[in-house]
Amino acid sequence: MKERLIALIESALDSLIAAGTLPADAKRPVQIDRTKDKSHGDFATNIALMLAKPAGMKPRDLAEALIAALPADSAVAKVDIAGPGFINFFQAEDFLNSQLDAALADAHLAVPRGAPQTVVVDYSSPNLAKEMHVGHLRSTIIGDAVVRTLEFLGHQVVRQNHVGDWGTQFGMLLAYLDEQKHEESAAELSRELGDLEGFYRAAKQRFDESEDFATRARGLVVKLQAGDADCLKLWREFNDVSLSHCQAVYDRLGVSLTPSDVRGESAYNDDLAQVVADLTAKGLLSEDQGAQCVFMDQFKNKDGDPLPVIVQKADGGYLYATTDLAALRYRAGTLGADRMLYFVDQRQALHFQQMFALAKLAGFVPEATELAHMGFGTMNGPDGRPFKTRDGGTVKLIDLLDEAEQRAYALVSEKSGELDEDELRSIARAVGIGAVKYADLSKNRSSDYIFNFDQMLSFEGNTAPYLLYAYTRVASVFRKAGLAMDAVSGDFQLNDDAEQALAARLVQFGEVLQSVADKGQPHLLCAYLYDVAGLFSSFYEHCPILSIDDPALKQSRLKLAALTARTLKQGMELLGLSPLERM
């Protein structure tokens, strides 16, 4: 509809220019927005305000001239001038109805799919040396929601779980693993690795207290890097266990990552020397205090001197910058990315600016490829400080999820005690996990946010339980009526304000998804679904569906309910929530 209106306005502009009312150079991009207030119609443009000055006319006069020159269109019922010179468009009822019918008739809810792109999305990317903690939640959840949305819009998405499976701390872990293997049975060892966090602490303790152990650990790093077979075997064993922990968390969270999406830092080891050689060949590299660096003019350090990107240490070792460059090249070259999205902590903003600039400078990534760091803020506790356990340690993700489910179970069994135990458990899972995910997704990605169980599990406000509940209410209508959601027919009759408001919002699903995909901001979808759920609840209170006598109106309301249900369900699935039929 926006495109359609823009075309109309451009046509009107052209005729005003042809008539000499507007100077030929006065044309500029037409901006059209949805109105916030129903009294301003459905869409508005500020074009008359923008062009008033170059045209030498009063905005309202220009608006009037534009309206007079506007071609007729059956989708537009009325055009008005309002305020200082806004042009307001009122959508024709028939047109809205046809949009609703189109959505209802299509498995994809008539969401348009644009030109498909190959989008590489880097998200989750935990460090395998430790267990996943709350710091990994945001990347994992937000990245997954955006990935699902991109796929729904028809893009080819390549997930990249860039796990930390390399680095000096592995020497310590392998030394400890080796030591324990000799002292314990396989079963004991497996149990011990079950608590990776404890395993890491124990290894660290050994490292700190025993010089002998530390020496062995450092030796193992060298052997590992040299490709020693025994050492690699140990390393793989360790990573397998660690990865299986991650996968358990993903499964529990309902995140779409699988083992085949893992491509860790170590995957680029063989390419690192080549990256440095290529940078040298391009003449980008210079040595500084023994390290191989690239200096780019736009990056300055604290003294105003050029800030280096170090790609090789003085001792010959490589760094994460080197790995990231290799990954950029792989994603552009081998994976054929048109777009790369990095869901990584905001604190690495400078690093990514440098990487992106350098990757293009070095020709590792084509100029046209979009590189975007989708940074996010910190997850804080109710005190506004970084989320920690009572004794100040990091909170394991799995513990957080356990608590969420327990709390949800308590709430669910209180409200719906009549359901059987299995169903209570499964509802508690959807509600508890959904609440944690939704609390994160519904906030603006770039800012810090406060994690609060009570708030996210509340049935009121912009929460997962509220959305899930709204969906069960629609589902319940159809269950009660003994009808399938696709067994509705007839024409829409939207007479009540509540019906119209809901309908008008429902047809915006596609544009919302488009902005989620463009900006990597799932909170836009959350806000939309919350809105739809609220409008439905209002409709549900004010417009009886099943008990109404008029059969045509009943069908219309059933259709509206069906489209609401499908939109809510699809939206929740894109966010990675599990819609429930009952709760």
Place this chain on the structure above:
RNA sequence: GCGCCUGUAGCUCAACCGGAUAGAGCAACGGCCUUCUAAGCCGUCGGUUGCAGGUUCGAGUCCUGCCAGGCGCGCCA
């Protein structure tokens, strides 16, 4: 010191590319269950958008300067 981010109602958060009267929820107060799930709906109260300038038809949004908080800044990732 330089750079990035943040500052919106008592609290938690919104506000699409600069657009019309800055919106929700919680909390407080008041209504609505013989009728499709009240985990709901309807209403009242609550704001100098950190401060001061500027740009313009119009600024929470853009620019400048302050104030407050967070983060980053050469061989960790």
